[in-house]
Amino acid sequence: xxxxxxxxxxxxxxxxxxxxxxxxxxxxxxxxxxxxxxxxxxxxxxxxxxxxxxxxxxxxxxxxxxxxxxxxxxxxxxxxxxxxxxxxxxxxxxxxxxxxxxxxxxxxxxxxxxxxxxxxxxxxxxxxxxxxxxxxxxxxxxxxxxxxxxxxxxxxxxxxxxxxxxxxxxxxxxxxxxxxxxxxxxxxxxxxxxxxxxxxxxxx
Numbered sequence: 468x469x470x471x472x473x474x475x476x477x478x479x480x481x482x483x484x485x486x487x488x489x490x491x492x493x494x495x496x497x498x499x500x501x502x503x504x505x506x507x508x509x510x511x512x513x514x515x516x517x518x519x520x521x522x523x524x525x526x527x528x529x530x531x532x533x534x535x536x537x538x539x540x541x542x543x544x545x546x547x548x549x550x551x552x553x554x555x556x557x558x559x560x561x562x563x564x565x566x567x568x569x570x571x572x573x574x575x576x577x578x579x580x581x582x583x584x585x586x587x588x589x590x591x592x593x594x595x596x597x598x599x600x601x602x603x604x605x606x607x608x609x610x611x612x613x614x615x616x617x618x619x620x621x622x623x624x625x626x627x628x629x630x631x632x633x634x635x636x637x638x639x640x641x642x643x644x645x646x647x648x649x650x651x652x653x654x655x656x657x658x659x660x661x662x663x664x665x666x667x668x669x670x671x
Contacts (some may be wrong), residue, residue: 468576469581470660471543475499478536481521487594487604490527497536498543542543547575552653561587562618567602567608572620572667574600577665579645587649588624592640599662618663621645 468474476545484492493514498537500510510533518525549607551573574596583589596603598636602611625642657665 468578468595468660469549469657470546471495472499472545473659475543479517483598484523485594485598486520486524488598489525491592491595493525493527493532494536495543495573497533498539501536502542507537510536535655544581547581548651549580549657550653551665552650552652553574553659554650555646555653558620559645560670562620563614566615567606567611568599568614569670570600571607572601572615572661573598573666573669574662575615575621575643575645576647576649577662580649580651583645583649587642587646588642588644590625590640590642599660601663604622610636619646624629631659 474483478492480497496517496658497510500513505513507530510549511529514529514532515526516633555576559569559576561568563572575591578591578596579587579589591606593607596602597607600607612621616623621643623641655665655669
């Protein structure tokens with residue numbers, strides 16, 4: 468979710484492909500191919516070549532994904548450095564005990580350091596968070612995220628938005644505000660989106 472170009476390379480190798488995240492994966496691929504100079508038709512062909520190679524079923528309108536990729540002005544994040552410091556750790560440890568809660572808080576902290584605006588607000592895609600943390604989406608929505616809200620780590624400032632095609636929900640996201648300082652400094656560095664390793668380093 469942080470190092471997007473590295474994430475795309477994993478998908479191009481057939482790794483970490485989750486069926487609930489196909490829309491987001493295809494969008495990242497489309498943005499990647501766009502940055503390589505491909506036109507609309509070349510991107511469409513490349514996405515379907517990738518899907519055939521790795522037996523991926525795309526239950527989406529690929530042309531709409533490609534249009535969305537061309538609307539995106541921000542380039543994919545490369546190897547952006549995101550650090551965790553002692554103040555970040557203390558803010559999590561003072562609020563939470565369970566691993567899932569601490570892991571979710573850590574993931575959101577890293578995400579917010581990259582994507583939050585000047586008000587510390589950001590839109591968080593639920594399926595991508597579930598994929599990154601390895602925590603079931605139902606556990607995130609019913610336990611982990613409410614706990615983060617109840618203990619003052621984040622607040623939800625916009626109700627869940629659903630992206631729908633053909634009367635079927637394809638993705639969900641909510642807007643949050645994080646209530647801890649976002650200083651990108653510290654002794655711990657996220658490497659290649661490896662959240663689990665960083666968690667082990669930070670919390671032992």
